[in-house]
Amino acid sequence: MTDRPAAAKKTCSHLDTCELFPKFAMKAALKVWQSCYCEGQFESCARYKLALQGRPVAQSLLPNGKELAPMLLPWLGMNAREV
Amino acid sequence: MSTAGYWPWWAGAAALGAITVGFWMAVRRPLGVTGVLARFVNLREEIEAERKDAALALADEAALAAALVAATRESFGDAMSPSLTPLPMPAVRRSGARPRLAAHALFLGGLVAGGLLSRLLRGGLASGPGLGDAYARVVCGGWRACAVLIAGGALVGFGTALAGGCSSGHGLFGCARLQPGSLVATASFFGAAVGVSLFLEGGL
Numbered sequence: 001m002t003d004r005p006a007a008a009k010k011t012c013s014h015l016d017t018c019e020l021f022p023k024f025a026m027k028a029a030l031k032v033w034q035s036c037y038c039e040g041q042f043e044s045c046a047r048y049k050l051a052l053q054g055r056p057v058a059q060s061l062l063p064n065g066k067e068l069a070p071m072l073l074p075w076l077g078m079n080a081r082e083v
Numbered sequence: 084m085s086t087a088g089y090w091p092w093w094a095g096a097a098a099l100g101a102i103t104v105g106f107w108m109a110v111r112r113p114l115g116v117t118g119v120l121a122r123f124v125n126l127r128e129e130i131e132a133e134r135k136d137a138a139l140a141l142a143d144e145a146a147l148a149a150a151l152v153a154a155t156r157e158s159f160g161d162a163m164s165p166s167l168t169p170l171p172m173p174a175v176r177r178s179g180a181r182p183r184l185a186a187h188a189l190f191l192g193g194l195v196a197g198g199l200l201s202r203l204l205r206g207g208l209a210s211g212p213g214l215g216d217a218y219a220r221v222v223c224g225g226w227r228a229c230a231v232l233i234a235g236g237a238l239v240g241f242g243t244a245l246a247g248g249c250s251s252g253h254g255l256f257g258c259a260r261l262q263p264g265s266l267v268a269t270a271s272f273f274g275a276a277v278g279v280s281l282f283l284e285g286g287l
Binding site (some may be wrong): 017019023024026027029030032033036054055056057058059060061062064066067068069071072073 | 112113118121122125128129131132133135136138139141142144146147148150151152153154155157158159181244247
């Protein structure tokens, strides 16, 4: 008798169209997003929820509902009004 | 119903196949007409999303990675890995970036212009309501046909929103990619269409 195979890990069905998912592969430090949302609780991902409703998903929307754009300001030398 | 005046079925199929494959090669995105149309239904949110993405478009990869690391630290704190080495790219078929609204506006304009051009080349625009004699015989004619078309359009809109796609998104693109949801959706709506057509023609 063999052991039962481990249940296939459920991943988000929007991986192939999500514009943020490949960016989480840029650094090992970002892997936590994939583990927590894309390959974990993707039902709670803000991007997944909007996509399910057929609403636009900004590339800068993080899975936890926060925006990435303000984090870019120091590197772009811009202030918040310009974004 | 009569199909006189239409392209032969094989020419239409070849053209649709070429458009589907060509669209993927050019844009690397699924082609779905209702999905494109839905962007203009949500116009205000679409413009807001494009505005937010403008900052990302200005950033190079290093700036984007740095911002993402900062956001990760803020959200996960000590749970994040301290390693900043790149990871191998995930083995997922990738789609390209979403086209801008202006590109999709051109696409919709092209659909209307293509329909008008085709009709003009076949002898000009018909005047009055309805979709011709065959439609009038099977469904209804005159101004009643307009009401039926509006009601049918609303039902199609409701159905495509419910199914997450239409005959182009699911039927052409999803089936070509053997996506199970698209295969079920296409079988459902084409099966229903064949059944209703046979019923209206008196074949059932």
